[in-house]
Amino acid sequence: MGIIGTASERQHANPPSLADELAEIELPDQDGTHHRLGDYWKETPAVLVWLRHYG
Amino acid sequence: MQLYRERDALEETGAPLVLIGQATPRHAAHFRRRLEIDLPVLADEKRVSYKAAGAKVATLDELLGPKVVAKGLVGALRSRQPQGRTIGHPAQLGGAMIVRPDGSVAWSHMSEDASDNASPAEILAALEAHGADV
Numbered sequence: 754m755g756i757i758g759t760a761s762e763r764q765h766a767n768p769p770s771l772a773d774e775l776a777e778i779e780l781p782d783q784d785g786t787h788h789r790l791g792d793y794w795k796e797t798p799a800v801l802v803w804l805r806h807y808g
Numbered sequence: 809m810q811l812y813r814e815r816d817a818l819e820e821t822g823a824p825l826v827l828i829g830q831a832t833p834r835h836a837a838h839f840r841r842r843l844e845i846d847l848p849v850l851a852d853e854k855r856v857s858y859k860a861a862g863a864k865v866a867t868l869d870e871l872l873g874p875k876v877v878a879k880g881l882v883g884a885l886r887s888r889q890p891q892g893r894t895i896g897h898p899a900q901l902g903g904a905m906i907v908r909p910d911g912s913v914a915w916s917h918m919s920e921d922a923s924d925n926a927s928p929a930e931i932l933a934a935l936e937a938h939g940a941d942v
Contacts, residue, residue: 759868759899766918767862772907774860780828782848783837790826790857794907797822798914798938800931803863803902804829805922806895 775801814928815847821935823906830855830896858900863918866899870921879923904931906938914938 769775776791793799818825828850829836836849852858870876903918904926915934917926926934 757868757871757898758865759871760865761867763867763870764864766864766901766903766920768903768905768913768916768918769860769862770913772905772911772913775857775907776911778857778860780850780852780857781833782850783833783840785833786848788848788850791911793824793826794909794911796909797824798906798908798935799824799826800818800935801826801828801861801905801907803858803861803904803918804827805900805902805919806830806898 814932817928817932818935821932823935826850828852828857830858830900835895853896855897855900858902861903861905861916861918863903864901864920865897866901866922870901871899873921876921876923906931906934908938 772791772794776794777789779787779789781787790801793801815825825847827845827847829839830852832853833851836851839845840847840849850857855863901919901922902925903916905916905918906914908914915938917930917934919925
């Protein structure tokens with residue numbers, strides 16, 4: 754690992770073709786309420802955005 | 809958060825927008841207040857979902873190389889939203905993904921460097937192209 758946690762070798766983004774693993778992940782929101790990710794796309798497609806940081 | 813500003817167009821598609829950050833719920837609450845976001849912001853301090861989404865950790869050049877910094881400055885000027893203090897893993901990159909109800913990933917754009925972000929127009933176009941045919 755390089756400085757400030759950077760990768761020492763170039764990686765490639767590797768998104769899955771199926772979101773099965775993502776579906777089972779539960780994360781808290783700003784109030785601490787947990788949400789199962791798979792619930793967001795149960796009925797309609799969902800857009801997920803991973804922020805690089807909260808800055 | 810250009811995509812959030814395009815939320816009306818996104819809401820017309822019926823697709824929920826899920827924002828995930830790599831810090832604590834307290835940081836998520838501060839982020840929401842600062843950017844005046846009224847959507848839930850999920851907190852993934854351990855970056856579990858980042859890994860499951862195939863998001864990468866940048867090299868120093870992918871984070872702070874001249875092209876990346878220049879593009880980032882242009883983006884900040886365009887959005888008039890200066891970058892705040894970095895919270896979380898500084899080299900963790902993000903991305904965007906559209907998931908259909910059957911669990912298939914219809915489209916994704918995971919960042920290859922710190923300046924590589926899908927535009928709201930790209931995401932909306934992807935939703936129209938891939939998300940509506942469920």
